[in-house]
Amino acid sequence: MLLEGGISNGHVEHCQDIQLLNLSGASHIQIKSLKLLFVAIGVSFALTKSAHAYIDPGTGSLALQALAAIGIGALFYIRSIGQAFKKLFKRNPLDDINRDVRGE
DSSP: OBOGGGOBHHHHHHHHHHHHHHHHTOOHHHHHHHHHHHHHHHHHHHHOOOOOOOOOHHHHHHHHHHHHHHHHHHHHHHHHHHHHHHHHHOOOHHHHHHHHHHTO
């Protein structure tokens, strides 16, 4: 269908799409590049073969050491929070002595 000036309806819709893209801040070239990137990533995942790899003892040892460090660090953190609460609610024996001396 032709509109005023010999412009087809499809051309007007295409121009409106481009204007919407410009309003969103992304250019037509950026969107094409992004589509190409997704296609390339999809193809690379589709064409890969399984890698028959293993985890060597050094890597396993490192993972075990990291887990131990996380666990011990968490215990110290929890312990420090517990001590802070104890200190907050613990009565100070010097307060009792001062009250006795003052006769309260």
